[in-house]
Amino acid sequence: METQKVLLSEKEIPRQWYNIQADMPTPMKPPLHPGTGQPAKPEDFAPLFPTSLIEQEFSTERWIDIPEPVLEKLLTWRPTPLQRAFALEKYLKTPAKIYFKNESLSPAGSHKPNTAIAQAYYNKAAGIKRLATETGAGQWGCALSLACSMFDLECKIYMVKVSYDQKPYRQLMMKTWGGQCVSSPSQDTNFGRKILADDPDCSGSLGIAIGEAIEDTVTSENTKYSLGSVLNHVMLHQTIIGLEAQKQFDVLGIYPDVVIGCVGGGSNFAGMSFPFIRDKIHGKEVDIVAVEPTACPTITRGPFAYDFGDTAETTPLLPMFTLGHNFIPKPIHAGGLRYHGMSPLVSQLVVDNLIQPRAYNQLQTYQAGLLFARTEGLICAPETNHAIAAAIAEAEKARDEGKQKIIVFSLSGHGLLDLTGYENYLNGNLTDYSLGEEEMQESLKSIQSYPRI
């Protein structure tokens, strides 16, 4: 029998994270202080993050050691397998080999604990007692709740209302690990109360929820903020995914032609792709594909500009692709991809043509997810289905061209708590959304006074 899963032993787990800032052809533009328009300094982030994480945010060191207590917790489920999708290949009649890196095996069901555990550890080490955060689809809230339970921290989660309502089990999961989860906009912050006063039916957005979590942080004792995506240190912690995958391809003695991930804020995509982008920068031929929803087409259609990470305008201005910080995407099921901005690192790499951005609509991604479930057996998160759709498209292209390509995608999480999306798809109740040009231009007015890049 051919090998289906390439496993690494616990001893082979990477001991360092990879920091792509050391290798980028274009140096990163700095975040800006919104008041002065000057580059934000590390101390500007001090109210939100412990020093250790701020150092990582600004670091240009190529390799950063993973602390031993973090590795110990990661070993609960890591290294994750690199699996071959034989049944899907057979169904597609493709000569391509399709691999996926299975991040759904964590206790929270996604890649998110890779950084949640690191962040909880660094905060605990800095004497912090409580973390506040936001969550879109709920994967991040679950991950941080899990990590806080591992390091004995309190955890408060503001969950985007549309997902809070669509995914009731997510809140229960956070609660089981001891976290406190509220629907955002909430009555627990001034910002949330203000939005609810204007629009009691507001379906929420990641931008709003971030604003609430930041307000909570700066107005509460012994509390820091924790972000599950976008920032450099988050991308850093996720690189363990791609580093493992590289070791696993080494075991097979092959190298992928195409590396695929879904992108919302960018963390799963970055985690999988950055180690491969490093090779690409150094001359390796490999296509790096980032897939987002047409309902929230940040990197395919937004401008590269300075914008706030949140709707409340409390973060520094970040250099990124953005649809404007007031943008509220349509309630597609892929809640983790409903974010107006994009990781500045991912954004810069898109500008430098190291990443191919692509947008798929909702129906196409569910079709891909259903095919994957019925061939490979794994029911994936709606976010992941974007990556699967791209992998299928690449495999079909390889078939039509008669090429034996090696395709790999990151299976960012399982969909066992997102089954209402599948139900709607199976019942024919799902709709495609593509952001209209006028709507986009309207939304971008909120950033017209900030520098375009």
Add this chain to the structure above:
Amino acid sequence: METQKVLLSEKEIPRQWYNIQADMPTPMKPPLHPGTGQPAKPEDFAPLFPTSLIEQEFSTERWIDIPEPVLEKLLTWRPTPLQRAFALEKYLKTPAKIYFKNESLSPAGSHKPNTAIAQAYYNKAAGIKRLATETGAGQWGCALSLACSMFDLECKIYMVKVSYDQKPYRQLMMKTWGGQCVSSPSQDTNFGRKILADDPDCSGSLGIAIGEAIEDTVTSENTKYSLGSVLNHVMLHQTIIGLEAQKQFDVLGIYPDVVIGCVGGGSNFAGMSFPFIRDKIHGKEVDIVAVEPTACPTITRGPFAYDFGDTAETTPLLPMFTLGHNFIPKPIHAGGLRYHGMSPLVSQLVVDNLIQPRAYNQLQTYQAGLLFARTEGLICAPETNHAIAAAIAEAEKARDEGKQKIIVFSLSGHGLLDLTGYENYLNGNLTDYSLGEEEMQESLKSIQSYPRI
């Protein structure tokens, strides 16, 4: 760092199942034909199962080859890790080492696909087009739906009403894999309609659902029946769990003092324990503990007698511990343990003192499950929580006695689709149920005309 997970390579997956009938000190009593009272013959099972599975049901061969196509599908997630519960040990301040065999990593989230895949394969090979089955908590229905999608078979599932209502995501999961799931008692069979006519609010039971699935089977074309527990061939297919665990303990160079599993129909428990019971029969000192709920205390309080496997009285009479085939357990959340009978193999081994039966109430098991989730990070199924409660009790005993025991339990499945149980527990809305003596005697009247053993 100490090893947390003992992994086996794909090449180390067991190639044969272990059949405990070859080693049992007391030969199995035969199933009886309910009409004649004579031993049932293999051909009596022909309307329900393909010949290959009936042969396995009656076989006394010690080792039975696992077909290559079954192995291929099992490799989607197997071999599963044997994990050490360091954080739980630390919390309990016990010198005991606690291991668990993590069966929650299958695409369906439990051990059930181990036999579902084998049964789907054998039916497909026999030219069958459609399988009918029942499910309690929903784990089995999901597993068979998955397996049928892998081997391109239709699948109809009768799901016990109390679980159908408590666990809406379960039906969606079955549907995503293409299975058809209805609440039992249903309007789709004569037996279901009769029960609903007598009691429209009937919360259902596994016995009723089995009756419906059997009626469906014998009245439909090209259809066979598939059972997720109780029968010998099901126990056989599950032994891959314990066989892997033995190899993993060999890697560690240790042998467990206590092997623990939860028991409903017996399949997870048997799968984990039978290879160890083989060693015990041959002189090894090892405690084998089977944990059931006090609400359905089959092996701790029921008689060893001949009884039907289903409420409709359509199966052969099986020699087993039973509470009577009309018994409808209270609606505890551990739906998979709400079965009136018990695997005849497990029953005989209880009689022969090779297994220690134990019963825990619902609150104790949720307390154990919550502690496990908040130390080890894994949220387990309510059924599994029974095994965790026993592992904790053994570890506390080892602490009080100052003994360095090695404890292992089977983590039969995750609880991500059973979170309402945790919610009720956290909100103080869960109740303990212990079956009353009078109620039990009343229920046992249904079997007073069949032979006690």
